[in-house]
Structures are given as C-alpha cells and as structure tokens.
Amino acid sequence: MPTDAVRADDPALADRAATWVGAYVHIPFCRRVCPYCDFAVVEGPGDLRAPYLEALKAEIAADQPFGGPLDAVHLGGGTPTSLDPAALGAVLAGLASRFGLADDAEVSIEANPEDLDAPTAEGLAAAGFNRVSLGVQSFDPAVLASLGRRHSPEQAGAAIAIARTSFASVNVDLIFGAVGESARSWESSVQRAVDAGIDHLSAYALTVERGTPLARAVLAGAPAPDPDDQADKYLAAESIAAASGLVRYETSNYARNGHACRYNLLTWAHGEYAAFGNGAHRHRDGRRSWNLRRVDRYVERSPAAVVAGEEQLDAWGRDVERVLVGLRRTAGVVPGIAGAALAGSAAGERLIAAGVLHAVADRLQVIRPLLGDEVGRALLALEPPPIG
Amino acid sequence: MPTRPHRSAVTDTSRIRNFSIIAHIDHGKSTLADRLLERTGALDVREMREQVLDSMDLERERGITIKAQAVRLAYRSPSRGDYVLNLIDTPGHVDFTYEVSRSLAACEGAILLVDAAQGVEAQTLANAYLAVEGGLEIIAVLNKLDLPAADPDRVEEEIASVLGIDPDTVLRVSAKTGEGVDALLEAIIDRLPPPQGSPEAPLRALVFDSYYDSYRGVVCYVRVSEGTMGTGDRLRFMVSGEDLPADEVGVLTPKAVPVAALGPGEVGYLITGVKEIGRIKVGDTVTRRDHPATVAMPGYREPKPMVFSGLFPTDGDDFERLREALERLKLNDAALQWEPESSRALGFGFRCGFLGLLHMEIVRERLEREYDLDLVATAPSVGFQVVLTDGREVEIKSPQDLPEPTARREIREPLFRVMIITPTEFTGTVMELLREHRGVMGEMQYLSPERVELIYRVPLAEIVFGFFDQLKSRTRGYASLDYEPDGYATSDLVRVEILLNGTPVDAFSAIVHKDKAYTYGKKLVERLREIIPRQLFDVPIQAAIGSRIIARETVKAKRKDVIAKCYGGDITRKKKLLEKQKEGKKRMKMLGSVEVPQEAFIAVLQVDAD
Ligand SMILES: Nc1nc2c(ncn2[C@@H]2O[C@H](COP(=O)(O)OP(=O)(O)OP(=O)(O)O)[C@@H](O)[C@H]2O)c(=O)[nH]1
Ligand code: SF4
Ligand SMILES: [Mg+2]
Numbered sequence: 001m002p003t004d005a006v007r008a009d010d011p012a013l014a015d016r017a018a019t020w021v022g023a024y025v026h027i028p029f030c031r032r033v034c035p036y037c038d039f040a041v042v043e044g045p046g047d048l049r050a051p052y053l054e055a056l057k058a059e060i061a062a063d064q065p066f067g068g069p070l071d072a073v074h075l076g077g078g079t080p081t082s083l084d085p086a087a088l089g090a091v092l093a094g095l096a097s098r099f100g101l102a103d104d105a106e107v108s109i110e111a112n113p114e115d116l117d118a119p120t121a122e123g124l125a126a127a128g129f130n131r132v133s134l135g136v137q138s139f140d141p142a143v144l145a146s147l148g149r150r151h152s153p154e155q156a157g158a159a160i161a162i163a164r165t166s167f168a169s170v171n172v173d174l175i176f177g178a179v180g181e182s183a184r185s186w187e188s189s190v191q192r193a194v195d196a197g198i199d200h201l202s203a204y205a206l207t208v209e210r211g212t213p214l215a216r217a218v219l220a221g222a223p224a225p226d227p228d229d230q231a232d233k234y235l236a237a238e239s240i241a242a243a244s245g246l247v248r249y250e251t252s253n254y255a256r257n258g259h260a261c262r263y264n265l266l267t268w269a270h271g272e273y274a275a276f277g278n279g280a281h282r283h284r285d286g287r288r289s290w291n292l293r294r295v296d297r298y299v300e301r302s303p304a305a306v307v308a309g310e311e312q313l314d315a316w317g318r319d320v321e322r323v324l325v326g327l328r329r330t331a332g333v334v335p336g337i338a339g340a341a342l343a344g345s346a347a348g349e350r351l352i353a354a355g356v357l358h359a360v361a362d363r364l365q366v367i368r369p370l371l372g373d374e375v376g377r378a379l380l381a382l383e384p385p386p387i388g
Numbered sequence: 389m390p391t392r393p394h395r396s397a398v399t400d401t402s403r404i405r406n407f408s409i410i411a412h413i414d415h416g417k418s419t420l421a422d423r424l425l426e427r428t429g430a431l432d433v434r435e436m437r438e439q440v441l442d443s444m445d446l447e448r449e450r451g452i453t454i455k456a457q458a459v460r461l462a463y464r465s466p467s468r469g470d471y472v473l474n475l476i477d478t479p480g481h482v483d484f485t486y487e488v489s490r491s492l493a494a495c496e497g498a499i500l501l502v503d504a505a506q507g508v509e510a511q512t513l514a515n516a517y518l519a520v521e522g523g524l525e526i527i528a529v530l531n532k533l534d535l536p537a538a539d540p541d542r543v544e545e546e547i548a549s550v551l552g553i554d555p556d557t558v559l560r561v562s563a564k565t566g567e568g569v570d571a572l573l574e575a576i577i578d579r580l581p582p583p584q585g586s587p588e589a590p591l592r593a594l595v596f597d598s599y600y601d602s603y604r605g606v607v608c609y610v611r612v613s614e615g616t617m618g619t620g621d622r623l624r625f626m627v628s629g630e631d632l633p634a635d636e637v638g639v640l641t642p643k644a645v646p647v648a649a650l651g652p653g654e655v656g657y658l659i660t661g662v663k664e665i666g667r668i669k670v671g672d673t674v675t676r677r678d679h680p681a682t683v684a685m686p687g688y689r690e691p692k693p694m695v696f697s698g699l700f701p702t703d704g705d706d707f708e709r710l711r712e713a714l715e716r717l718k719l720n721d722a723a724l725q726w727e728p729e730s731s732r733a734l735g736f737g738f739r740c741g742f743l744g745l746l747h748m749e750i751v752r753e754r755l756e757r758e759y760d761l762d763l764v765a766t767a768p769s770v771g772f773q774v775v776l777t778d779g780r781e782v783e784i785k786s787p788q789d790l791p792e793p794t795a796r797r798e799i800r801e802p803l804f805r806v807m808i809i810t811p812t813e814f815t816g817t818v819m820e821l822l823r824e825h826r827g828v829m830g831e832m833q834y835l836s837p838e839r840v841e842l843i844y845r846v847p848l849a850e851i852v853f854g855f856f857d858q859l860k861s862r863t864r865g866y867a868s869l870d871y872e873p874d875g876y877a878t879s880d881l882v883r884v885e886i887l888l889n890g891t892p893v894d895a896f897s898a899i900v901h902k903d904k905a906y907t908y909g910k911k912l913v914e915r916l917r918e919i920i921p922r923q924l925f926d927v928p929i930q931a932a933i934g935s936r937i938i939a940r941e942t943v944k945a946k947r948k949d950v951i952a953k954c955y956g957g958d959i960t961r962k963k964k965l966l967e968k969q970k971e972g973k974k975r976m977k978m979l980g981s982v983e984v985p986q987e988a989f990i991a992v993l994q995v996d997a998d
Contacts, residue, residue, distance in 0.1 A: 024957060204953050231947035251950060267957050281958045288960050311960050325959060350981060354924035372950040374924065377970045380963065 005258035008249035011363065014331035017265035020071035023095055024263070025056065026277030027080040027088075028295050034148045035217075036175075038209035040279025040293045041078045051299045052277075053087055055306075059276045060094045062303035066272070069100030072263035073107045075129075081115035089127025096128075099274070106131055106169075106262040113159035114151040121166035131261070132163045133171040133202070139189040143181045147206075153192075160196040169259050171200035176237065177230035178206050179223045186233045187240060194244040199259035203237045204252050205230045231370050251328045251369045268329050270322040278306075287312050316384040323364070324379055328372065332358070332365030339364045341385065347378035398587060398616050398651025399472050405580045406474040406611070406653060407527075408456075408491040410519060411501035412509035412868060413480030416531040418442055418453050420501060420563040421477040427569055428461040428473070430641055441477045441642065446753055453479040454750055455720070456487040456597070458494075458609060458655050459642040463573060471577050474611075474655040480511055482870055483744035486691040486723045488515055489522075490670075493688070494596050494611040494655060497525040497580030499572070504530040504538035504560070508546045508835060510809050510870035516551055525580050528553050529572060534562040546835050583613075583653025590681035591615030593650070593658075593674040595625075599720040605663040606719060609640075610674060611655045613685065618649030622677040623660070626684040630667050631677060632660035665715045670722040691723045692873065693741025694802075695852050696785040697748055698729050698766035698895065699755070700737030702977065702986070706761055707736045713759035714738060717751065724751055729786065733895045733979050734764060739785055742768070745852060764977055766895040766989045770848045773800040773876050787897040790883050793934070799881045799899070802848040805830070805874040808859070809841050810867035817862050818842060825850035826901065845874055849900070884909045884938070886916070887930040891980050895989055910939040915991045920984055922946035927982055 006013055029049065030041045042048070073095060080088060092107065101107070108131035109124060116134065124132070138144050139153040151159075163170045172193045176186050193201060206225050208215050218224045238248055246254040253264055266273065275282035278298035281290040289310035292298050298306055313321065319338040326333030333339055342348045343359040351357040357375055358365045366372050409417040418439035425431055425440065441457040442448055461473040476491040478484075492498060498519040502512055519526050528547050530540045540560055548555045559575060561568030597609040610617070617623070621634040638646040639656040650656045662668060671687035701710050718724050729739035742748040748768055755761050771785045775797045784790055790799070806827065810818050812834075819829070822844045830843035851871060859867050882905050886896035896916075900908050909931030916929050920943050931939040951962060976983040 205948070207951065207953070227946075227948040234948065252953060273957060275957065281960070283957065283959070290958070290960070321959065321963070324963070350924070356924060370948045370950055371924065371946070373966060373969070374949055376962075376966045377973065380966050381970050381973075 007257050008247045008255035008260035009330035011331040013260065014249075014265060014269060014326075014329050015334065017262070017269035018271050020262065020266040020269075020271050021066040021068065022072035022074065022263050022266050022271065022273035023070050023099060024273055024275040024277075024280055024282070025060075025073070025075045025080075025091055025095070026275070026280040027075060027077040027083060028052070028278050029082040030077065030079045031082065032148070032150065035213040036147065036206060036209065038212050039078065040295075042295050048295055048299060049083060049087075052295065053083070053091070055299045055301075055303075056091055056276055057094050059303040059306065060091070060098050063098065063274055063276075065099045066274075069102040069105070070095065071102050071105055072261075072266055072273075073101070073105065074263040075109040077110055079112050079115070080109050081111040081120065085120060085123030085127055088124065088129075092128050101128075108133060108169075108171075108261065108263060110135065111159070111163075112151065113156040116159040116162055118162050118166075121162045125166040130167055131169040131171065132167045133173060133200075134159055134163060136160075136172045136193065137175045138178075138181070138185070139192045140181065140185040143178055143185060143189075146178050146180055147175060157192070157196060160193075160198060164197055169199045170197075171202060171261065172196075172198045173202045173204065174237075175204050175206050176233040177225040179225060181233075183229075183232060183236065187236050190237045190240045194241060194246060198246075199256050200261060201237075201241055201246055201254040202252055203234070203241075203254070205234065234370055247330075248369075249330050251372055265329075268325050270318075270325055286318060314384075320379055320382070324376055327364065327366045327375055327379075328369075330365070330369075332363050334362060335359070335364045337385065338379065338382065341382050342375075342379050345378065345382060347381065351375055351378060398649050399654060401585065401651070401653045402582050403470065404472045404474065404583055404653040405497065405576050406476075406495040406583055406655065407497040407499055407576060407580055408476040408478050408488070408495045408519075408524075409499045409501055410478050410488055410492070410515040411480055411531075412503070412506070412511040412515075413452065413482075415480065415501050415503040415506070415509075415512070416563040417480065417501055418477050420499070420529075420531065420561065420569075421457075421459070421475060423561075423563055423566050423569045424461060424473075424475060424573070425459065425642075426566075427573060428463045430459065430461055443642075445757070446750060452481060453477060454481075454484065455479070456484075456491040457642070458491075458597075458640060460639045460655060461641075463577070465574065465577055467574075468577060472654070473573075473576065474653075478515075480515075481746055482511060482514070483742075483747040485511075485514065485518070486743060489518055490596050490688060490722070492519055492522045492524060494594065495524060496583055497527065497576070499576075500526050500528045501531050501563075502528065502543055502547060503532050504540045504543050505532055505535045507539075507543045507839065508550055508809065509868035510807055511868065513550065513807070513809075513841075514870040514872075526553070527572070527575055527579055528558045530558060530560045531563050533560050533567060534565050542836065546839070550835050550841075585612070585614040585652030587614075587616050587651050589614035589652075590679050591617050591621075591623075591674065591676040592681045592685055593617055594685050594687070595658075595668065595670050595672045595674060597720070597722075598668060598670055600665065600716040604659050605661055606659075606665065606668050608658045608660075608668060608674075609655070610650070610658050612650045612652055614652055615676065615679070615681070616649050616651045617658070617674065617676070619646065623658075623674050624677050624680060625668060626673045626675055626681070627687065628667065628669060628672055630662075632662055632667075635659045635661045665719060668719075670719070688722070690725075691743060693723075693725050693771070694744055694848060694873075695742050695748060695768040695770055696739055697742065697768040698731060698734065698737050698786065699726075699740050699752065700731065700734040700764045700766070702762040702764055702975065704735045709759070710738065710755070710761055710763070713755050713761060714740075717754060717758070721751065721754075723747065731766070731788070731894050733893045734766070734977065737764075741771075741785070762975070764895075764986050764989055767898060767991075768852070769898060770802055770852065772802075772881070772899060774798070775800070787883055787899045788894040790899060798878045800876040801879045801881060803845050803874045803877050804848050804851060804871040806844045806846045806851060806869065806871045807841060808844070808867055808869050809835065809839060810863055812838055812840050814863040814867060815840055815842070818859065818867060821855075821858060821862055822846060825855060846871075847877075847879065847901075848873075882933050884912070885932050886912065887928075887932060888920075888979055888982050888984070889927050890930075892932075893979055905933055906938050909933075912991065913939045913941045916988055917941040917943055919988045919991055920982070923982060925981075 136156040241254040279293040593610040593612040636659040673684035675681040725741035726738040827844040827846040880902040927943040
C-alpha cells in the first residue's frame with residue numbers, strides 16, 4: 001500500500017478494484033454527537049467499550065474468510081480513536097488472523113484532529129494502520145462552531161503534520177455548504193488542507209438528514225443549505241484540488257496519483273466486503289445485509305443474531321446496482337446490460353443531451369457529478385428486460 | 389283486468405308523508421335528519437353518529453352533504469297512530485341545487501330550515517323558491533335555538549317579509565338538543581299533504597337516483613306515483629324501452645330492507661340485476677309490462693354545466709378505465725357530463741362539464757378514490773359561444789377550441805344573475821367587489837333594516853373562480869351568494885396562451901377579458917415558476933396573446949442533485965432514497981422535455997387577476 005501509482009481516476013484501476021475484498025469495522029463512540037450526524041453512534045464511550053470490543057472480536061471470529069486476503073480494511077465510526085491504539089490493534093489482529101491481510105493492503109482508520117497526538121499516531125502505525133482519515137471539516141473557527149466540532153483550526157493543522165510522519169497516506173474530510181460559510185471561507189479551507197501536504201481529500205456537501213438536530217432546526221425555520229451555493233463550492237474545491245495535483249476520482253473524493261482509497265474504490269466497483277459492529281453494512285456473496293443499529297442490542301446478541309436485515313437481488317437488480325455505484329467514479333463503468341438500457345432509454349437520452357451522462361462504446365460516465373442522482377433515478381426507473 | 393297481488397302489501401297513502409329538508413349550507417339539515425331518525429327509532433344507539441346520512445367519506449371529511457339521501461321512517465304519532473315518513477336530506481351548496489330540485493320532485497312537502505343566528509341566506513331563498521315553484525307545502529323551521537346568538541324573532545320577521553310566510557306557522561327547534569323536534573313531527577303529519585295516486589292505476593315510478601354496486605349491478609332509487617311495484621314484477625323502463633325484472637324491491641331505513649311491494653307515494657329501491665350501465669337512466673319512468681301506463685312522467689331537465697375541465701389519466705393506459713369510471717359515477721351523479729378530448733400536452737382524456745368548482749373537485753376526488761385512478765385535471769373554464777365570420781354560431785367548451793381571430797366575428801360569454809345577501813354595513817364593499825368583477829347592478833332589496841339583498845348580472849367567468857372566497861373574506865363571512873344562468877353577452881375576450889420552453893401548452897390556455905389579460909398572464913407565469921421544479925436546463929415560461937409575449941419568467945436549471953456520501957457502504961439506503969424521489973417524479977407529467985407537477989394545471993385557479 002499504496003502501490004497503484006497511477007492517476008486516481010484511471011479506468012483500469014477502477015475496474016480492477018472489483019476483484020478486491022475488504023472489511024469495515026464500525027466504532028460507534030463519539031464524545032459528543034455532532035448536530036448534523038446520523039451515523040450509528042452513541043455519545044460518550046460510557047462502559048460499553050469493553051463489551052463492544054468483545055462483541056466485535058466474536059463477530060470477526062465467527063465470519064467466513066474470502067478466497068484471498070483482505071486488500072483493504074477500514075475502521076470508521078463514530079470515532080475509532082475514542083479507543084486506545086492497543087485495543088484497535090487487537091481488532092486489526094483479529095481481522096488479519098481470520099481473513100489474512102494482503103502485503104500491500106490499505107489499512108485505514110478515521111480520527112478526529114483533537115485525538116491525534118504523536119504517541120497515538122505512532123501507536124496506530126505500530127499496530128499496522130498505514131492510512132489515516134482526519135475529520136477536519138473546516139479551517140474556519142466559525143464554521144467549526146456551527147458544525148458543533150470541538151477542535152480548532154490549529155489542532156487540525158498539527159494533526160495533519162503528525163499524521164504525515166506516521167502514515168503512508170493522509171486523508172482530510174471537509175464539509176461545505178453550512179449556512180453562514182462564505183465562498184472565501186470554503187476556498188481557504190480547501191487551500192489550507194492541500195497546502196498541508198495531504199494525499200487525499202473527501203469534500204462532502206452538508207446534508208440535512210432526517211431526525212438529526214439540524215433537521216429539527218430546519219423544520220423549525222432555520223435556513224437550510226442552499227444547493228446553488230453548494231454547487232459553487234463543489235466546483236471551487238474541484239479546481240483548487242486539481243491545481244495541487246489531487247484528481248477527483250469519485251463524486252466527493254480526490255487523490256494524488258497512487259493515493260486513491262482502495263476501500264472506496266472497491267465499494268464503487270461493486271466489490272465485496274465484510275463488515276462488523278453495530279449498524280455495519282456488508283456486501284458478500286451478492287447479498288447486502290446490515291447489523292442492528294443499537295449498540296446495546298448489538299453487544300447483547302451472539303454474532304449469529306446481530307444481522308437486522310438483508311437485500312437479495314436478481315441478476316438485473318445487481319447489474320443496476322453495479323452501474324449505480326460505478327457511475328459515482330470519474331472513470332465511469334462498463335455499461336453492461338443495465339448501462340446500455342439506461343443509455344438507450346428516453347430518460348438516458350435526455351441526460352446525454354443535457355451533458356450529464358456521457359456514453360462511448362464501452363464506457364458510461366457521469367460528467368456532471370453534481371446531477372448524479374438524476375442519473376440514479378433514471379437507472380432505477382428502468383424496466384427489467386424481458387426474460388429470454 | 390290483471391290481478392294486483394301487492395294491494396295488501398302496500399301502505400295506505402293517507403298514512404304517508406314525503407318531504408325534503410332544504411336550507412342554506414350548514415344550517416343543520418343533516419343534524420335535524422339525525423334527530424328525526426332517532427325519534428323514530430330508525431337506528432339504534434350503536435349505529436348512530438353525527439350527520440349519519442352523510443355516508444360518503446368525502447362528506448364526512450368536509451362536513452357537508454354532497455348527495456341527497458332518502459330514508460324511510462316509521463313514525464308513531466302519540467295522538468294519531470302510525471305513519472310512514474320518507475325524508476330526503478339535501479345538500480346546501482349552490483353547486484348541488486340540481487340534487488335539491490330532483491329531491492323536491494319526489495315530495496309533497498319541504499321543511500325549510502333557517503339558522504336562527506344567521507338568518508335568511510342566499511340558498512334559503514333559492515331553495516324556498518324551488519319548493520314554491522314545485523307546488524310543495526312548506527314548513528318553515530328555525531334551527532339552532534340553543535345558540536346564544538340565536539335571534540328567532542328577527543329571523544321570523546325576515547322569513548315573513550321575504551317569503552311571505554305567516555310568522556305564526558314558523559316552528560322553532562334545536563337539531564342539536566332535540567328541542568322542538570316532537571312538535572315538528574306532528575306538524576309534518578298535520579300540515580303536509582299525503583301523496584295522491586291510486587294503487588289500482590297502472591304503475592308509474594320515477595327513477596330519481598341510482599348507483600353502481602359491484603355485486604348487484606345498477607341499483608335504482610324510485611318513487612312510486614301510481615300503481616304498485618313488487619318483487620318479481622316484469623317491468624318496462626318507458627323512456628329507454630328496456631324490459632327488466634324486479635329482482636328485489638325494498639326501502640331504506642336507512643339500511644336496505646327488501647319488501648314485497650311499494651305502493652303510491654312510497655320511496656324505495658329497485659334492483660333489476662342489470663350490470664350494463666347505460667340501460668338505466670335517472671329520470672326514466674318504470675311501469676309494469678302486464679298493466680302498463682301510457683304516459684311517462686316528466687323526468688328531469690339535463691342540468692347545464694357551468695364549468696368545463698379536462699380530466700386525463702396520468703398513465704395514458706388508464707384511458708378506458710377512466711371512461712368506465714365516468715359511466716359508473718354518472719349513475720350516481722346525473723349532473724356529470726363528458727366527451728372525449730385530446731390534448732397535445734396530456735394525450736387522451738375527457739372534457740367534463742360540472743355544476744361548479746366544488747362539483748369538479750368532488751368528481752375528481754371520487755374518481756380517484758372510488759375507482760383508484762390518478763388524474764390530471766386541467767384549468768377549468770366556462771363555455772363560450774363564438775360567432776364565426778360566416779355567421780355560424782359554435783359552442784366552445786375549451787380555450788383550445790377557440791377559432792383564430794380571423795375566423796371569428798365575436799365571442800359571447802355566459803352571464804349569471806347573482807344574488808347576494810349581506811349585512812348592510814358591507815353593502816359598499818360588496819358593490820365594489822361586483823364592479824371589479826364586471827358586474828352590472830340589477831336590484832337592491834332590504835330584507836330588514838340590517839340586511840340587504842343585491843341582484844347583479846355578472847359574467848360567469850368572474851364568479852366561478854375565487855369570487856366566493858373574496859366575498860366571504862371582505863364581509864367577514866357574513867355574505868351569502870346564489871346564482872343562476874342569465875343568457876350570454878358579447879365581450880372583449882382574448883386567449884392567453886402559455887409557452888413552456890418555447891412550446892405552447894394547450895392545457896394551460898385560458899380565455900380572459902382583454903383588460904385583465906396582462907395581469908392574468910403575469911401572475912400565472914409567476915405562479916408556474918413557483919410550482920415547476922428546476923430541471924436539467926433553464927425553462928422559460930411565457931404568456932402570450934397570439935404572437936405577442938406579455939409575460940416571461942424562467943425556472944433556472946438545477947445545479948446540484950446528488951447525495952454527497954454513502955455511509956459505510958449503505959447502498960441499500962441510497963437506493964431507497966432514490967426510489968422514493970422517483971415515485972414523486974412519477975406523479976409529474978412530461979410536457980415535451982419538461983416535468984410538470986399536477987398542481988400546475990390548476991394553478992390558473994390561484995391566479996387572482998384583479
Ligand atoms: N349549536 C347548534 N349547532 C347545530 C345545530 N344544528 C346543526 N348544528 C351544527 O351546524 C353544523 C352544520 O350542520 P349540518 O347538519 O351538517 O348542516 P347541513 O345543513 O346538513 O349542511 P350541508 O349539508 O353542507 O348543507 C354542524 O357543525 C352541526 O353540528 C343546532 O341546533 N345547534
Ligand atoms: S464525530 Fe463524526 S461520527 Fe461522531 S458525531 Fe460527529 S460526525 Fe458523527
Ligand atoms: Mg347536510
């Protein structure tokens with residue numbers, strides 16, 4: 001890791017990712033839940049940390065290995081760094097012993113800037129993590145405050161510097177379009193991030209998710225993020241990143257050559273991944289399934305009883321899904337049956353005419369990613385072809 | 389002479405009273421019917437609920453009566469023995485006046501109910517006149533005596549002065565508490581005449597309503613005038629010439645109860661087993677084949693629709709289902725009229741004629757609910773008469789049918805005689821409103837020192853859309869309104885067309901007065917800009933008269949429509965979200981390459997061009 005020193009949006013790389021396998025581990029604890037967040041998280045570790053780690057180990061040990069070792073591991077949350085490096089290392093060791101870990105595997109972990117001091121970073125690196133993803137969100141104190149984040153811009157800068165000495169690849173997460181954020185503020189956040197020498201950038205538009213404190217505030221009359229403002233900021237981020245050699249390879253992700261996130265690539269390539277922890281989603285043997293969302297229930301149950309639901313698709317449904325997720329990549333997808341049906345449909349033709357979708361002989365691409373959901377809806381509206 | 393086996397089974401006419409309850413909207417007709425049902429023990433406590441005769445969901449949701457409803461009551465008078473009362477509860481809203489006239493035609497008497505707090509209102513007068521014209525005996529009854537605001541003495545005066553009813557004969561009740569209802573029941577048998585008609589005469593029974601039952605086919609509501617009709621009789625429908633058997637004859641108590649026979653003056657239902665709609669029509673006369681009558685009863689005048697609107701299935705494949713639904717609904721809504729229509733924008737549908745906007749809304753909702761259809765309704769329009777350059781006259785029901793200016797000599801629009809009753813303090817305001825709506829003053833009459841009746845001649849197009857709401861808001865709800873057709877007049881009218889993305893959309897065009905065309909066009913395009921969602925490209929919306937553009941707005945192209953993140957590989961959730969949004973889109977109509985939500989088609993209604 002990271003071995004593929006090609007451009008992050010390289011089509012061959014994108015397609016090869018379909019053969020990789022990965023594992024996701026969810027760490028649900030956060031010191032304080034951010035007002036816009038609707039992940040499966042709980043506030044404060046409380047006394048659930050030890051039983052949670054036990055449950056994770058049990059779930060990992062009870063799972064079936066893939067045909068080959070893991071190409072990508074991702075510890076997300078929540079805030080994984082709410083647990084100490086040794087405990088996180090033990091989870092990783094559990095994965096490695098059950099599934100095997102490829103020599104060049106990407107082993108990634110999410111961290112909040114306020115948690116990543118030098119000893120923690122070294123501890124994580126020693127435990128086997130080679131990529132870190134920092135939840136920086138913004139370099140503007142006012143925006144950080146409005147997002148309910150607890151770190152300062154200075155802490156973020158320091159965390160990036162520390163990360164660069166300990167990890168082979170460093171990602172920064174930024175969020176744009178919070179109400180009150182000016183264009184200048186956003187642009188300087190992006191600039192500071194790339195100037196800090198990061199390898200990878202995830203820039204997400206703030207979305208109002210149902211049931212969050214943010215959604216309640218908007219319902220009560222607070223201003224909602226403005227989609228036009230977010231469109232401007234999206235384009236600004238894209239050009240600032242490009243000027244620093246970070247190529248957009250997925251709707252919201254940018255990387256230097258050789259630093260495209262493997263776990264990301266395999267997700268969008270419709271690849272398979274195991275998943276552990278409360279609310280975790282997996283994709284195995286052509287089936288998607290997900291765990292119970294509540295931490296206390298997850299901890300109580302035996303590994304066989306934590307699955308909350310599953311989705312089994314027929315061949316058409318799978319192909320639709322392959323195209324749906326694949327089209328999030330700049331590299332696009334091999335059209336296949338669903339892609340060809342999309343390109344040939346009336347809605348597809350409208351999208352092509354509007355310059356949203358691009359179809360050449362063996363490739364289908366979304367060239368205006370800001371309108372990607374238009375394409376997604378058109379794809380899901382297609383009738384399956386008649387059998388035979 | 390054929391035998392008449394039912395003679396003994398039928399009720400003696402001297403023991404029957406048939407009456408309708410008529411009133412202005414909300415004066416308490418259905419609530420009074422509740423009390424009458426209760427006093428006569430028609431329903432037990434468990435079955436009873438408020439306005440029990442308003443049985444349609446839509447009636448209950450809106451708290452108004454839409455359909456007249458007949459019910460047979462067995463009344464035992466403390467002093468005079470047993471009687472059969474056939475009561476018809478009627479709707480009060482002006483759109484359903486046709487239901488009232490049909491009901492009155494089946495009765496000898498009417499209870500004219502007047503809210504003792506509100507006093508005489510426009511439909512009080514309109515319906516009272518209908519009863520007088522029909523030669524019915526009227527019992528005037530003041531209702532809502534329990535209300536602190538009730539002023540029965542004043543209202544009695546009004547009734548006396550406007551309708552010439554002797555104040556001593558006016559009864560007082562509270563339909564809510566039941567006070568005065570016993571006296572009313574006695575007055576009904578005392579003062580209303582029994583029906584005439586001999587049981588020996590050849591059968592003549594009028595079909596005054598019907599509905600379609602999916603098990604039993606067409607069910608007719610009939611009132612027998614002469615002769616008898618019993619289960620098993622071989623019947624003839626005199627107008628259509630259909631010969632059908634009486635599979636079942638019964639009465640509504642309000643539950644359907646089969647009986648051996650119905651005699652003169654009796655009201656009930658008839659099932660012939662016929663399933664083909666169209667073989668039976670409301671207004672037909674039923675007779676017996678073994679002893680036929682020679683002359684049919686007068687039947688009903690087809691009501692003239694006031695407004696027209698196109699109904700189109702959202703899914704073009706539902707066209708035939710819509711036709712069938714309209715045919716079935718027509719059985720239960722004789723005022724509904726339609727003919728096929730095609731629109732460049734909306735495909736195949738039907739141009740429907742309605743008695744007013746409420747009627748239009750109700751029909752559309754009933755079609756969607758009772759027949760599970762998803763419909764687009766286009767902007768309602770009144771009908772026009774057009775004189776062509778060659779002197780021929782044509783009727784047009786849709787703005788898109790208006791001949792080009794070079795092909796027509798003049799356009800005539802329908803006028804209405806409008807009657808408004810208002811407290812005198814609002815006289816000036818109401819006159820102003822009528823002037824804004826191109827009204828011409830007719831008469832003015834004081835009902836009392838505090839209340840005045842204004843009669844105006846107003847173009848129909850000015851009163852069917854939104855006028856009533858404006859009247860209510862400017863008079864704080866105190867004015868009431870009634871209207872009836874009053875000829876046509878030449879008028880300076882133009883067609884305002886709407887162009888979406890440069891293409892005219894026939895379903896959006898409207899015929900409006902020249903002086904109002906500019907404001908109308910401007911407001912409509914503004915409204916459409918709000919309603920039409922942003923698309924992949926800029927969508928210009930223009931209003932035009934002929935080739936002249938009079939207003940323009942643009943729906944800016946959508947720039948961002950993408951969910952930034954997929955949490956921890958939760959693809960299922962993303963798909964669900966997209967699926968849900970997709971369903972929302974399904975309810976939109978594609979006009980060229982523009983997606984238009986259904987409510988855009990009635991946006992015209994929300995445009996107030998004054
Ligand atoms: N206080 C009081 N309220 C009454 C009385 N009679 C009816 N109401 C109320 O007046 C409202 C209208 O009553 P309805 O019986 O639905 O009136 P309606 O004349 O049948 O109305 P439409 O069928 O829509 O014309 C309801 O809220 C009743 O509860 C009464 O005697 N006293
Ligand atoms: S830190 Fe991240 S996971 Fe935790 S509450 Fe905030 S946004 Fe959610
Ligand atoms: Mg009623």
